[in-house]
Amino acid sequence: MSQKITIEPVTRVEGHGKVTIHLDDQNNVSQTRLHIVEFRGFERFVQGRPYWEAPVLVQRLCGICPVSHHLAAAKALDVVVGAGTGDGLTPTGEKMRRLMHYGQIFQSHALHFFHLVSPDLLFGIDGDPAIRNVIGVALMHKDLAVQGVMMRKYGQEIIRATAGKKIHGTGAIPGGINRHLDPAEKESFLNGPDPLNIDHMITWSLGALDFFKGYYKEHKEFIDNFAQFPSNHLSIVRKDGALDLYHGVLRAVDNEGNRILDDVDYQDYNEYIEEEVRSWSYMKFPYLKHLGKEKGWYRVGPLARLNTCDFIPSPLAQKEFEEYKAVTNGKPNGMCMHFHYARLIEILHAAEMMKELLNDPDLLTGELTTKGARQPEGVGVIEAPRGTLFHHYRVNEKDQITMANLIVSTTNNNEPMNQSVNRVAKSWMNGHTEITEPMMNAVEVAIRAYDPCLSCATHALGQMPLEISLYDASNNLIDKKRT
Amino acid sequence: MSKPVVATTSLAGCFGCHMSLLDIDERILELIELVEFNKSPIDDIKTFTKHCDIGLIEGGCCNSENIHVLKDFRKNCTILVSLGECAIMGGLPALRNGIPVEECIREAYLDGPTVGLNKEQILPNDDELPMILDKVYPCHEIVKIDYYLPGCAPRADLIWNALIALVTGDELKLPYEVVKFD
Ligand code: SF4
Numbered sequence: 001m002s003q004k005i006t007i008e009p010v011t012r013v014e015g016h017g018k019v020t021i022h023l024d025d026q027n028n029v030s031q032t033r034l035h036i037v038e039f040r041g042f043e044r045f046v047q048g049r050p051y052w053e054a055p056v057l058v059q060r061l062c063g064i065c066p067v068s069h070h071l072a073a074a075k076a077l078d079v080v081v082g083a084g085t086g087d088g089l090t091p092t093g094e095k096m097r098r099l100m101h102y103g104q105i106f107q108s109h110a111l112h113f114f115h116l117v118s119p120d121l122l123f124g125i126d127g128d129p130a131i132r133n134v135i136g137v138a139l140m141h142k143d144l145a146v147q148g149v150m151m152r153k154y155g156q157e158i159i160r161a162t163a164g165k166k167i168h169g170t171g172a173i174p175g176g177i178n179r180h181l182d183p184a185e186k187e188s189f190l191n192g193p194d195p196l197n198i199d200h201m202i203t204w205s206l207g208a209l210d211f212f213k214g215y216y217k218e219h220k221e222f223i224d225n226f227a228q229f230p231s232n233h234l235s236i237v238r239k240d241g242a243l244d245l246y247h248g249v250l251r252a253v254d255n256e257g258n259r260i261l262d263d264v265d266y267q268d269y270n271e272y273i274e275e276e277v278r279s280w281s282y283m284k285f286p287y288l289k290h291l292g293k294e295k296g297w298y299r300v301g302p303l304a305r306l307n308t309c310d311f312i313p314s315p316l317a318q319k320e321f322e323e324y325k326a327v328t329n330g331k332p333n334g335m336c337m338h339f340h341y342a343r344l345i346e347i348l349h350a351a352e353m354m355k356e357l358l359n360d361p362d363l364l365t366g367e368l369t370t371k372g373a374r375q376p377e378g379v380g381v382i383e384a385p386r387g388t389l390f391h392h393y394r395v396n397e398k399d400q401i402t403m404a405n406l407i408v409s410t411t412n413n414n415e416p417m418n419q420s421v422n423r424v425a426k427s428w429m430n431g432h433t434e435i436t437e438p439m440m441n442a443v444e445v446a447i448r449a450y451d452p453c454l455s456c457a458t459h460a461l462g463q464m465p466l467e468i469s470l471y472d473a474s475n476n477l478i479d480k481k482r483t
Numbered sequence: 484m485s486k487p488v489v490a491t492t493s494l495a496g497c498f499g500c501h502m503s504l505l506d507i508d509e510r511i512l513e514l515i516e517l518v519e520f521n522k523s524p525i526d527d528i529k530t531f532t533k534h535c536d537i538g539l540i541e542g543g544c545c546n547s548e549n550i551h552v553l554k555d556f557r558k559n560c561t562i563l564v565s566l567g568e569c570a571i572m573g574g575l576p577a578l579r580n581g582i583p584v585e586e587c588i589r590e591a592y593l594d595g596p597t598v599g600l601n602k603e604q605i606l607p608n609d610d611e612l613p614m615i616l617d618k619v620y621p622c623h624e625i626v627k628i629d630y631y632l633p634g635c636a637p638r639a640d641l642i643w644n645a646l647i648a649l650v651t652g653d654e655l656k657l658p659y660e661v662v663k664f665d
Pocket of ligand 1: 063495496498499500568569635
């Protein structure tokens with residue numbers, strides 16, 4: 001007799017997921033699936049809308065990183081209005097957007113680390129679920145909670161100053177940006193009273209890294225081995241190989257570090273990337289065309305970015321990067337829990353980039369927008385907090401959108417998340433016919449490492465919680481638990 | 484006296500309303516002194532463990548699961564608040580209301596430029612997936628809603644003022660600038 005287990009809903013990830021686990025006659029895991037259960041239909045209902053609405057519309061797919069959608073759509077439409085890709089904008093246009101984006105990376109990563117991940121580190125993945133949450137952190141580790149809150153606040157304020165609103169702003173428009181930075185705000189971001197100034201943010205970013213590295217030292221076995229596996233990695237990088245979260249060319253490396261995609265102009269993304277539809281999930285499964293479905297899937301996000309880039313163009317983060325790369329002797333890192341390590345290095349990088357930008361006079365004056373010969377279609381790609389995000393639009397002569405295609409970060413990580421679930425399930429469930437709480441949380445910890453935004457991924461979002469169902473070989477439900 | 488109990492959920496929303504709740508920043512520490520959170524994505528409690536005084540609902544209903552969760556909230560909360568445009572009137576997801584669901588599915592899984600190889604015409608269709616509704620419904624068409632907080636997302640100050648008013652019973656003072664509809 002074999003069995004099937006379901007975990008639903010996944011908590012502390014942004015969106016709704018459900019895991020099913022099937023057991024075979026020997027009660028060993030025979031199949032696992034992470035189902036994404038929400039569907040919105042964005043690609044269809046955006047058709048017929050005027051193109052300039054896209055940057056404000058699409059971000060409403062995801063309130064956790066709306067800026068990423070806002071900017072990816074604006075970048076695609078830059079191409080449509082003839083402003084070129086990425087480097088075609090005016091200095092003010094590009095730099096204001098960059099500041100907005102690094103503010104976004106900073107707040108989103110801070111939210112993820114302090115609110116979603118720190119409970120597992122502080123209380124253990126088998127800790128009491130009643131306190132293993134951000135409120136538990138706030139009550140028992142107040143300093144850390146305050147840091148998380150203030151770092152997020154700083155990022156959100158940067159977004160407000162560049163986009164006009166903290167959530168679902170309007171700053172980026174096709175061809176540029178619609179405002180300058182206010183000089184008084186610039187001054188306060190740079191030199192405001194502690195802790196809300198950039199130097200304090202840099203200090204706290206370093207502190208968060210130290211906190212993680214300390215934890216890593218004591219729990220090396222867990223951090224290195226938990227749900228680790230080799231894979232391909234994809235991101236954009238700057239032309240010269242530097243980490244660049246706003247603009248660049250597509251690059252992918254395999255598990256050995258060989259470049260399997262290099263220096264690719266993302267306007268041609270659909271020559272290289274394809275998506276598989278599987279009947280049991282609303283989320284598609286992307287892969288590199290030339291390697292095929294079986295071998296072509298890849299990871300995106302902080303872990304992938306630090307595997308594809310050659311260096312980080314800001315001094316403090318570069319130093320951390322070198323230490324981080326030494327762990328794997330410079331080889332690509334496939335360790336799932338190292339996502340957190342990589343994410344913290346990116347927080348530091350984002351803080352350094354914000355500082356550099358805030359000191360740039362181009363933010364205060366200069367042309368805001370530019371345009372050129374109108375084009376019928378455009379692709380915009382950005383490194384969102386959770387990974388590479390593709391937006392692609394076609395626009396008719398009446399300015400209406402006729403086609404929209406999005407491949408969002410979490411969708412890119414669909415197969416890797418499924419692989420992680422599979423590994424965790426095998427190591428905890430083989431031989432068992434009952435779901436335990438720590439086992440459920442282990443599945444969640446594996447999924448959470450990707451910081452999945454299931455909302456974006458399905459262009460919808462429902463419940464956060466997770467349900468695991470366990471089925472036997474004859475497909476009878478034998479156990480089901482909700483966390 | 485025990486603290487008022489608050490629950491929150493996100494149905495067919497984008498989580499932006501929850502993010503706006505977090506945008507009360509430092510006041511979040513005050514809030515957790517003032518109220519106790521029960522079922523909410525914020526604290527990881529996934530099922531109701533007691534009756535709640537206030538339920539905040541983000542998002543409208545786009546599938547059978549949303550309806551189920553919303554009804555469960557009505558049963559378990561004394562006061563229900565529609566938080567944001569999606570809960571109040573469907574919001575962005577309701578743009579699909581004039582379009583047959585099949586067309587939306589076709590576009591996403593068969594006609595898009597990157598699903599070239601879907602020759603077998605596979606569509607999501609599995610017992611594990613909840614049923615998509617014909618339309619996206621605002622919450623008050625499904626259950627009784629007591630209060631509405633507009634905005635997309637409602638500003639953090641609006642959420643804060645409303646929560647404080649509900650918790651203390653004091654009259655809600657709303658400066659003009661705090662109520663926004665975008
Ligand atoms: S009202 Fe706006 S912010 Fe709230 S869930 Fe809907 S789209 Fe997101």
